[in-house]
Amino acid sequence: MCENCSCGNDHNHDHDHDQNVLIPQRGKIINIVEETSDTKTFSISTIDDKKPFDPQPGQLGMLSLGNVGEAIFSVTNKGENHIEMAIKAVGELTNALHEVEVGQEVGIRGAYGNGFPLDFCKGKDLLFIGGGIGLAPVRSLIMHCIRNRDDYGKLTVIYGARSKADLCFKEDLFENWPKVPNMDVFVTIDREEEGWDGHVGFVPSYVEELALKPQVTVVCGPPIMIKFTLPGLQKMGYADTDIITTLEMRMKCGVGKCGRCNIGSKYVCLDGPVFTLAEMKDLPQEY
Amino acid sequence: MVDLTLEIRKTAKELLEKGEAKVVLGWEKGNFPYSTTPVFIDKPEDTERLIWDEYCINNLALYMLDYKHLDGKVGIFVKGCDSRGINRLVQDKQLDREKVILIGLSCPGMKDEKKAKELGPNADIPMAQKCQDCRYPDPVVYDVFLGEKQNKKVPEKIDTSDVEEMETKSPDEKYRFFTTNYEKCLRCYACRNVCPACNCKECIFDQTATGWLAKANNVSNNMFFALTRAMHVGGRCIECGECERVCSVNIPIMLLNKKIIKDINFLFGDYDAGLETEERLPLGGYDYTDPEEFM
Amino acid sequence: MLVVLKAKLKDILNTLAEEYKVLVPAKIEDTSKFISYKDNVDIILDENVKLSPKDVFFPQTEKMYKMKTVKTSMELENITDEAGKKLLFGVRSCDMKSLDCFDQVFLTKGYIDEFYKNKRDSVVTIALSCSQPMQTCFCSAMGVDSQKAVGADVQAYDLGDKIGLEAISDEGSKVIELIKGQLTEEGAEVPQPGEFYLKVDADGVSEKLNGMFESPIWDDVSKKCLNCGACTYVCPTCHCFDISQEVRGENVTKYRCWDSCMFGEYTQMAGGHNPRPTKKERVRNRFMHKLNYFPDRYNMLLCTGCGRCINVCPVNLDITSVIKQIKEAE
Numbered sequence: 055m056c057e058n059c060s061c062g063n064d065h066n067h068d069h070d071h072d073q074n075v076l077i078p079q080r081g082k083i084i085n086i087v088e089e090t091s092d093t094k095t096f097s098i099s100t101i102d103d104k105k106p107f108d109p110q111p112g113q114l115g116m117l118s119l120g121n122v123g124e125a126i127f128s129v130t131n132k133g134e135n136h137i138e139m140a141i142k143a144v145g146e147l148t149n150a151l152h153e154v155e156v157g158q159e160v161g162i163r164g165a166y167g168n169g170f171p172l173d174f175c176k177g178k179d180l181l182f183i184g185g186g187i188g189l190a191p192v193r194s195l196i197m198h199c200i201r202n203r204d205d206y207g208k209l210t211v212i213y214g215a216r217s218k219a220d221l222c223f224k225e226d227l228f229e230n231w232p233k234v235p236n237m238d239v240f241v242t243i244d245r246e247e248e249g250w251d252g253h254v255g256f257v258p259s260y261v262e263e264l265a266l267k268p269q270v271t272v273v274c275g276p277p278i279m280i281k282f283t284l285p286g287l288q289k290m291g292y293a294d295t296d297i298i299t300t301l302e303m304r305m306k307c308g309v310g311k312c313g314r315c316n317i318g319s320k321y322v323c324l325d326g327p328v329f330t331l332a333e334m335k336d337l338p339q340e341y
Numbered sequence: 342m343v344d345l346t347l348e349i350r351k352t353a354k355e356l357l358e359k360g361e362a363k364v365v366l367g368w369e370k371g372n373f374p375y376s377t378t379p380v381f382i383d384k385p386e387d388t389e390r391l392i393w394d395e396y397c398i399n400n401l402a403l404y405m406l407d408y409k410h411l412d413g414k415v416g417i418f419v420k421g422c423d424s425r426g427i428n429r430l431v432q433d434k435q436l437d438r439e440k441v442i443l444i445g446l447s448c449p450g451m452k453d454e455k456k457a458k459e460l461g462p463n464a465d466i467p468m469a470q471k472c473q474d475c476r477y478p479d480p481v482v483y484d485v486f487l488g489e490k491q492n493k494k495v496p497e498k499i500d501t502s503d504v505e506e507m508e509t510k511s512p513d514e515k516y517r518f519f520t521t522n523y524e525k526c527l528r529c530y531a532c533r534n535v536c537p538a539c540n541c542k543e544c545i546f547d548q549t550a551t552g553w554l555a556k557a558n559n560v561s562n563n564m565f566f567a568l569t570r571a572m573h574v575g576g577r578c579i580e581c582g583e584c585e586r587v588c589s590v591n592i593p594i595m596l597l598n599k600k601i602i603k604d605i606n607f608l609f610g611d612y613d614a615g616l617e618t619e620e621r622l623p624l625g626g627y628d629y630t631d632p633e634e635f636m
Numbered sequence: 637m638l639v640v641l642k643a644k645l646k647d648i649l650n651t652l653a654e655e656y657k658v659l660v661p662a663k664i665e666d667t668s669k670f671i672s673y674k675d676n677v678d679i680i681l682d683e684n685v686k687l688s689p690k691d692v693f694f695p696q697t698e699k700m701y702k703m704k705t706v707k708t709s710m711e712l713e714n715i716t717d718e719a720g721k722k723l724l725f726g727v728r729s730c731d732m733k734s735l736d737c738f739d740q741v742f743l744t745k746g747y748i749d750e751f752y753k754n755k756r757d758s759v760v761t762i763a764l765s766c767s768q769p770m771q772t773c774f775c776s777a778m779g780v781d782s783q784k785a786v787g788a789d790v791q792a793y794d795l796g797d798k799i800g801l802e803a804i805s806d807e808g809s810k811v812i813e814l815i816k817g818q819l820t821e822e823g824a825e826v827p828q829p830g831e832f833y834l835k836v837d838a839d840g841v842s843e844k845l846n847g848m849f850e851s852p853i854w855d856d857v858s859k860k861c862l863n864c865g866a867c868t869y870v871c872p873t874c875h876c877f878d879i880s881q882e883v884r885g886e887n888v889t890k891y892r893c894w895d896s897c898m899f900g901e902y903t904q905m906a907g908g909h910n911p912r913p914t915k916k917e918r919v920r921n922r923f924m925h926k927l928n929y930f931p932d933r934y935n936m937l938l939c940t941g942c943g944r945c946i947n948v949c950p951v952n953l954d955i956t957s958v959i960k961q962i963k964e965a966e
């Protein structure tokens with residue numbers, strides 16, 4: 055139950071009930087990192103240099119450009135006075151975002167969604183599996199574990215992309231994370247490529263090949279990757295409650311009102327985006 | 342019409358039993374004396390559901406778009422307007438004529454469902470407006486014909502008296518008339534979705550991301566929708582009246598359609614769409630003799 | 637019970653109009669809906685309005701806020717609702733029940749929708765009982781009492797040539813206080829509703845649907861559907877919306893507007909994936925939402941039996957037939 059108010063949600067919210075939830079705060083972009091040719095990470099603070107909201111790992115935020123539109127993104131990390139979002143250019147808003155420069159003012163509202171079950175993960179060995187931009191939601195949890203290193207067991211990341219150029223968060227993958235105590239990072243790309251001496255192959259088979267078995271695994275990526283990774287994980291003996299993933303549906307409001315993100319009677323924006331495989335099995339196959 | 346109902350069932354049953362058709366489209370009774378609903382029969386034993394009465398008003402032609410990729414033929418019952426709808430789809434290259442078996446029915450004119458609802462069970466129910474205006478109650482194309490052609494007396498020319506009356510009004514009056522009507526429009530798109538001439542794979546009104554037509558409901562957006570729709574079926578509208586029949590807020594949609602038909606008749610000669618499938622559409626090409634006064 | 641002659645109804649409304657912005661069910665432009673009361677409006681009391689009162693609380697298009705975007709700056713400006721209390725006279729039980737559904741959606745589960753709340757808080761309701769259900773009505777099957785509405789401030793009863801009035805809430809007592817001088821006390825009873833034409837048995841339909849997501853009935857039911865939005869736009873309980881903006885140079889107005897799960901674009905995602913690609917999935921979602929998902933989430937049906945969808949559907953896809961089909965399915 056939310057301890058901050060009587061909203062009745064099963065997790066803590068820090069939203070202000072006097073604030074109209076559908077109206078964003080005035081924010082600005084304070085940093086932009088080019089991840090790949092089509093993905094950039096944006097750091098966002100409020101206009102007076104504060105953190106727009108304090109997201110839990112796995113929660114979402116609505117970002118808007120005044121004259122273009124609004125869309126929902128995973129928060130991939132948070133700092134003292136900002137949050138980060140990794141955004142792939144796929145349409146109107148996301149393409150427009152890729153054109154803007156540091157200093158651009160934006161609308162920002164959140165944090166939405168349930169986030170990862172931190173209490174459940176505490177003290178356990180964790181395996182993170184990601185593909186493409188799918189590492190975005192998982193990154194927030196990885197960063198959280200690193201910040202609170204003593205609360206978690208061994209951390210392992212298996213990440214893949216189509217090619218070297220498509221790898222997101224390169225600095226984390228090759229510089230930062232390998233230095234973290236008791237943390238392994240495995241990276242793979244789909245096809246052989248000049249200048250790449252790492253692993254080649256798809257994520258699902260790499261997972262089976264490595265045959266690691268930490269206690270809890272978090273899988274995020276394109277639906278096709280998830281589809282082929284799950285059987286392998288089940289074979290490796292993971293219980294459905296130990297496999298965690300995030301789902302995506304089209305979203306507009308982010309707060310369980312506009313109706314469109316439902317899978318059965320669950321709203322992904324509110325009851326998700328994080329689901330265990332056991333929870334997913336209770337949902338109709340419509341996502 | 343009872344006898345014809347039996348014949349309809351028999352014909353549908355044979356088509357399915359012999360495997361000539363994979364599915365047969367017709368009407369079945371709805372929950373009210375004045376309602377019928379389209380039915381899609383694929384088992385011979387289900388043909389008992391088919392009926393033919395004075396409320397079989399839905400034009401079934403547009404459903405052929407759902408069967409474009411069916412491996413096999415579709416049997417479909419057609420009244421006059423339905424048969425013109427089939428021609429519409431064939432001429433627009435949305436339907437292969439070979440894929441349908443048209444079972445023709447001569448239409449006595451269907452009754453007005455909305456009026457039946459209002460007037461109650463014992464009242465004398467008038468004929469639907471679209472049927473009062475209809476000039477081709479007998480199918481213009483069919484493979485099999487059931488019953489007898491009635492050679493019903495029909496209006497010789499399209500009745501455009503309402504259009505003419507509107508034309509005499511002042512610009513202000515016209516503006517008031519159309520804005521009050523389109524203020525009501527819900528933009529439910531029932532008029533578009535029921536129309537056999539609205540058969541584009543991707544409709545401009547569904548391209549919301551382009552900014553051509555915003556989703557906001559206001560008179561100017563609604564009128565943009567209404568006029569674009571009317572122009573886009575210009576020269577192709579088969580006057581089946583379905584758009585006006587289904588409008589949930591009773592907008593006189595046919596007035597616009599008929600205005601365009603009247604102008605086309607005046608500019609390019611009399612033309613009734615959906616009677617055949619070979620001739621070039623009046624707005625579908627350019628001719629040296631075409632009037633050019635607008636240039 | 638306090639009563640007034642129907643012939644004198646306008647006198648009462650005139651009195652109330654001094655205090656409230658009064659909205660009444662009226663015939664207008666070949667349809668009917670709740671409109672601002674004026675002396676010359678054509679009030680209808682013998683049947684429910686064709687367009688539900690939902691737009692009073694949840695307008696089809698609602699401006700949310702404005703933005704001024706100059707170069708890289710973006711200033712936000714709130715839009716305030718028009719001030720003053722509204723009074724909605726003559727809301728039927730089915731439509732009062734739909735407000736109950738709306739309250740669940742917009743006011744619970746962690747977030748309050750301020751746009752809705754502001755409107756909801758500013759409206760006082762006088763519900764009106766139905767003497768004779770219309771042919772398409774089936775509210776009693778959906779657990780709605782046509783003689784006594786939920787959540788009304790005042791309950792009015794159709795007593796033939798008179799209307800009986802009973803205050804339910806404090807706000808309702810204030811309304812009665814205003815018009816007391818124009819009412820007379822009579823020993824009238826709460827009337828019995830007339831017979832329903834549609835016989836619907838919806839008992840257990842929600843539970844039955846639990847295992848029916850993959851049922852073949854959805855193929856069957858959806859074939860004739862045109863995926864227009866008529867049924868959802870006239871439905872008093874349908875509440876889905878889209879958010880978009882109108883851009884005029886530097887000035888941006890953010891608005892929300894009704895949307896419908898019948899439209900393909902509604903769930904269209906980046907990369908071309910659509911979890912509900914055909915009419916089968918969309919029709920299934922509509923009925924599952926009304927009869928199963930919503931009861932699961934909020935413990936009430938999302939259909940009040942008002943019959944409007946039956947009235948407008950171009951192909952007579954009738955929810956009561958669907959309920960029957962669900963109940964008969966193996």
Ligand SMILES: Cc1cc2nc3c(=O)[nH]c(=O)nc-3n(C[C@H](O)[C@H](O)[C@H](O)COP(=O)(O)OP(=O)(O)OC[C@H]3O[C@@H](n4cnc5c(N)ncnc54)[C@H](O)[C@@H]3O)c2cc1C
Pocket residue numbers: 114123124125126127128129140141142143144145146147148149187190191301302303304305306327550903904905906907908
């Ligand atoms: C829970 C969740 C988390 C997400 N996290 C991220 C993230 O971390 N990084 C990232 O780059 N993207 C993320 N997305 C996807 C992101 O929301 C869409 O890419 C974005 O909305 C597209 O907006 P656009 O205006 O650029 O595209 P548009 O021009 O609006 O449309 C392009 C295409 O995207 C579809 N689309 C529009 N909105 C959405 C939506 N909300 N979800 C899916 N498809 C949509 C459109 O139908 C169209 O097909 C997430 C989506 C969800 C639901």
Ligand code: SF4
Pocket residue numbers: 525526527528529530531532533584587588589590591592594
């Ligand atoms: S059917 Fe009527 S209300 Fe619906 S979009 Fe067409 S004109 Fe508008």
Ligand code: SF4
Pocket residue numbers: 532535536537538539574577578579580581582583584585598
């Ligand atoms: S525009 Fe109307 S009358 Fe013309 S073909 Fe379409 S539905 Fe029929």
Ligand code: SF4
Pocket residue numbers: 531860861862863864865866867868898948949950951952953
């Ligand atoms: S009104 Fe009828 S045809 Fe239109 S979407 Fe609803 S059920 Fe389908």
Ligand code: SF4
Pocket residue numbers: 867870871872873874926938939940941942943944945946955
């Ligand atoms: S689904 Fe139909 S009957 Fe039920 S509340 Fe909505 S419009 Fe009324």
Ligand code: SF4
Pocket residue numbers: 683684728729730731765766768769770773774775776781782940941942943
């Ligand atoms: S549905 Fe019930 S409450 Fe509503 S108008 Fe009909 S009888 Fe009255």
Ligand code: FES
Pocket residue numbers: 304305306307308309310311312313314315316321322323324
């Ligand atoms: S995004 Fe509106 S309900 Fe989930």
